[in-house]
Amino acid sequence: MDDIITGFSDGVNLIHFLEQLVKGDIGNKYSKNPKLKVHKITNCFLALNFLQGHGVKGLTISAEDLVDASDLNESSVNLILGFCWMLLRQFQTTPDLGDNEGGAKENSFEMRMLEWCRYMLSGYDDISITGWDSFQDGKALLGLVEQFDTKLVNYKGLDKSDPMNNAKTALRIAEERINIPSELIDPEDLITGQISDKNLVLYLTLFYNAFSDKDSLTSRESLVARLHSLEEDIDTVLSQRETLERTKDILEYTRTELTDNLSLLTTERDELLKWKNVNLADWEEERQALLNKIKELQENINMLKSASSESSTKLQSVNEKIRGECDDLQSKKANLIEKKKPIKRTNKYSNKELQQREKGKRINGGRCRKYAKRIRNQSP
Numbered sequence: 001m002d003d004i005i006t007g008f009s010d011g012v013n014l015i016h017f018l019e020q021l022v023k024g025d026i027g028n029k030y031s032k033n034p035k036l037k038v039h040k041i042t043n044c045f046l047a048l049n050f051l052q053g054h055g056v057k058g059l060t061i062s063a064e065d066l067v068d069a070s071d072l073n074e075s076s077v078n079l080i081l082g083f084c085w086m087l088l089r090q091f092q093t094t095p096d097l098g099d100n101e102g103g104a105k106e107n108s109f110e111m112r113m114l115e116w117c118r119y120m121l122s123g124y125d126d127i128s129i130t131g132w133d134s135f136q137d138g139k140a141l142l143g144l145v146e147q148f149d150t151k152l153v154n155y156k157g158l159d160k161s162d163p164m165n166n167a168k169t170a171l172r173i174a175e176e177r178i179n180i181p182s183e184l185i186d187p188e189d190l191i192t193g194q195i196s197d198k199n200l201v202l203y204l205t206l207f208y209n210a211f212s213d214k215d216s217l218t219s220r221e222s223l224v225a226r227l228h229s230l231e232e233d234i235d236t237v238l239s240q241r242e243t244l245e246r247t248k249d250i251l252e253y254t255r256t257e258l259t260d261n262l263s264l265l266t267t268e269r270d271e272l273l274k275w276k277n278v279n280l281a282d283w284e285e286e287r288q289a290l291l292n293k294i295k296e297l298q299e300n301i302n303m304l305k306s307a308s309s310e311s312s313t314k315l316q317s318v319n320e321k322i323r324g325e326c327d328d329l330q331s332k333k334a335n336l337i338e339k340k341k342p343i344k345r346t347n348k349y350s351n352k353e354l355q356q357r358e359k360g361k362r363i364n365g366g367r368c369r370k371y372a373k374r375i376r377n378q379s380p
Helices: 012-022 037-052 063-071 074-091 105-120 139-148 163-177 187-192 197-378
Strands: none
Touching (some): 012 037, 012 074, 037 063, 063 074, 074 197, 105 139, 105 197, 139 163, 163 187
């Protein structure tokens, strides 16, 4: 819907708007694509009855007024704005910033909006919100735009000496960047003080809603980030769960093996205990026999040690006797050698003569053999 004045004229947008506003459903008994005026009036009538059925009283506009607003006459425009003002007072939530300064119950909505503007602009030294006439110089609107987004307006760097320029700049930026329609406020009516308080409050309410939507968007972004973080945590937990399940399976398998081994060892232990109890007497007898044998061996070893000691003494005396005899033999051998030397010299000459005689015999024998051979050769 592009125009609030003519947008409700066929009743369809009005029905959708009221369904969202009261969180209800009007049903399927209205015309979704009305062509005739009677169908449009019927839709508007159903919408107003739906609104009254949800506790809204004192409506000052009729179904015909809503349809005739498409003519854009002044009375129709005022009726539409009054209808929007009534809806605003009925359903708009206002900021809770403490007690109302005015104290009048019927003006609590306007005073809360004024208090909200005072709170939002408390950091500006040249802006003082005391009433609706505090908006005539346009500075308050520029301040609200900067508070919404500091990138849209540099309040300190602006020349704010011209109220008309201030108002036009604020309305233009609010419409282009914050989507707040500027048709609700005429800049000239604002700076001259001729603007209706209802129109100004309605416009400021749209500012308040824009701030609320921005905070909601920030909250949604933080919730989305938190959701992503939780999803990552869930993935981590699931991964850890799978690891734990695998570990559990391994431990269960190990436990089964250990249980089987324990059962086997228990059986073997019982058998050993049974065997031990049966053969304990035999073991004791064998042990005593071994102890006796060890004792006997020890006695034999001691006897051998004693005999070895005596034998060693006898062997030593025999060795000494043999050593003495060896010394006597060596002495006799030396005497014999001395006596043998003259005999060797005598034998030396006799041997030489014998050698010469033997040599002569060999020569004579050779001659005889040669002579005998010659005689045999001469024989016929």
